[in-house]
Amino acid sequence: MEAKKASKDCMSDLESSMITIIRIFHKYSGQKCNLKKAELKELINNEMSHFIMKIQEKETLDMLFADLDQNGDLEIDFKEFISLIAMVTSACHELHPKSTC
Numbered sequence: 001m002e003a004k005k006a007s008k009d010c011m012s013d014l015e016s017s018m019i020t021i022i023r024i025f026h027k028y029s030g031q032k033c034n035l036k037k038a039e040l041k042e043l044i045n046n047e048m049s050h051f052i053m054k055i056q057e058k059e060t061l062d063m064l065f066a067d068l069d070q071n072g073d074l075e076i077d078f079k080e081f082i083s084l085i086a087m088v089t090s091a092c093h094e095l096h097p098k099s100t101c
Contacts, residue, residue: 025081034075037065051088 011019028043029035035043041061045054055061068080076084 021082021085022078025078029078034073034077035081036075037061040065040068040076048088051092 024043024047025035026033028039041055044052055064064084065076068076068084070080070083071077
């Protein structure tokens, strides 16, 4: 699959949303391109608070982080982060009225 650089005004809503997901990940992960627990918590609490309850308890964060950290390196890389996006999107789809499909 060849990725091409598209101008923002000719991108579809889905393509623009994908770019937004990438930008948000890098906003919190910085140059290292991995999220530590505190960064994941900040991202969720700031960017996903309408879909996920704000993380208040350390135990909740620890469980979520362990579930996402598939390679056990104590950081969340982009592929691991995308699994969170997929899970939340899927859950939101289940709650959304099917009549709009």
